[in-house]
Amino acid sequence: MKKSLSFLFSFLVLSSYIFALHGISLSQVKFFNAGGTSPARNQRQYSIQFLKNDARYIWCELEVKNHLYNIQDQTHTVLWKYFNSDNTLRGQVSSEFAIKKEWTYSYISHGWGWEKPGNWPVGNYRVELWVSQEKFAESFFSIQNHGTIEVKRPYDIELEFVKLFEGNYDTKPDDNTPYTTTFYKSSTRYISFLVGAKNLLYNIQDQKPLVVGYYYREDGSFVGKASINIDVPYTWKHADFWCGWGWDKPGNWQVGRYRLDVYFGNYKVSETKFSVVY
The missing domain is CATH 2.60.40.1930 (Macroglobulin (MG2) domain)
Known part of the structure; x- marks a missing residue:
């Protein structure tokens, strides 16, 4: 059964659900x-x-x-x-x-x-x-009706890196996690991403950004979506976000090339290529 891995996900007004068409x-x-x-x-x-x-x-x-x-x-x-x-x-x-x-x-x-x-x-x-x-x-x-309207900036975080790893539904990355952009069909379950970000509201105020990953095949067709939405306290200089998409059992990923687009809210901040091989 397919699942979208999500840690502490909640619905926000600034949420976007994407579907891809060929072309x-x-x-x-x-x-x-x-x-x-x-x-x-x-x-x-x-x-x-x-x-x-x-x-x-x-x-x-x-x-x-x-x-x-x-x-x-x-x-x-x-x-x-x-x-x-x-x-x-x-x-x-x-x-x-x-x-x-x-x-x-x-x-x-x-x-x-x-x-x-x-x-x-x-x-x-x-x-x-x-x-x-x-x-x-x-x-x-x-x-x-009233209030101060914030223009343009979706969240006060700045992308630092994106890393990919394989694991279970609830695998948490650590210092021993092997990051890669090549995955084997016979052993791959969830292809997860770790996003590192700089907290631009450090020592100012808390925030709760929405980080979304959209998975596409090389031809642009939509594969899946994973989201994470957690509190970032003002005391954190940096924040890590991780979630993934896939299956509980290996063998379901099609061999081929893929693209992961990462969004902060509905603003695209990165694009990472990876492949699934025999």
Whole structure:
């Protein structure tokens, strides 16, 4: 039975569930507030929290990696579905997404809302992104009555390293753990990752970052997802996060090349290649 290994996982508003399509894979999803016309990309202020008195159209920007780079152009239909906190549909918009073969990454954005501010009810919202009639990604934002809105930075941690290791569902890495990027099909169960990060809020305040790992095959197709969400006390200069994805019994991984994308919230911070061999 497949399992997603997760230590002390809890749902956060800034959570993202990714599904991959052949030809493209998710790079990141971001939100910004604007009118009916989108501002230039370098003028957008990204956030997941918006004030009711300021919120007009909440735009959702999708950035993807092109796995058909220098091979062929591709076109997809993107559908954005905006849901209320009770899962009722609030609104939806769609657009054609043309990706030229010479682009390594590409992005598209669309918004839903009102030209005048003040119409969004206070609460949490979910946006599903569908690409060519397949669910591709999901992310969240909130509308607030008051308070200070933090822009851009998802968490105050800074990536230091990513290491991969094999083990059971609950294997904890230590000084004797053999790290590798080559795994054997006959003996591999969970392929786990250890993420080391610098705590940028050292001696300032506690935080609880969400670290997510997405596993892809070489062709960009989605394999699995593992998440960890733990408290980082202000007394820690550094923090380690580990979790993994796989099976309780060995032999289920397909031979081939894979990619692990690590996200802090829904911001991609690293990409690590590994392989499964006979």
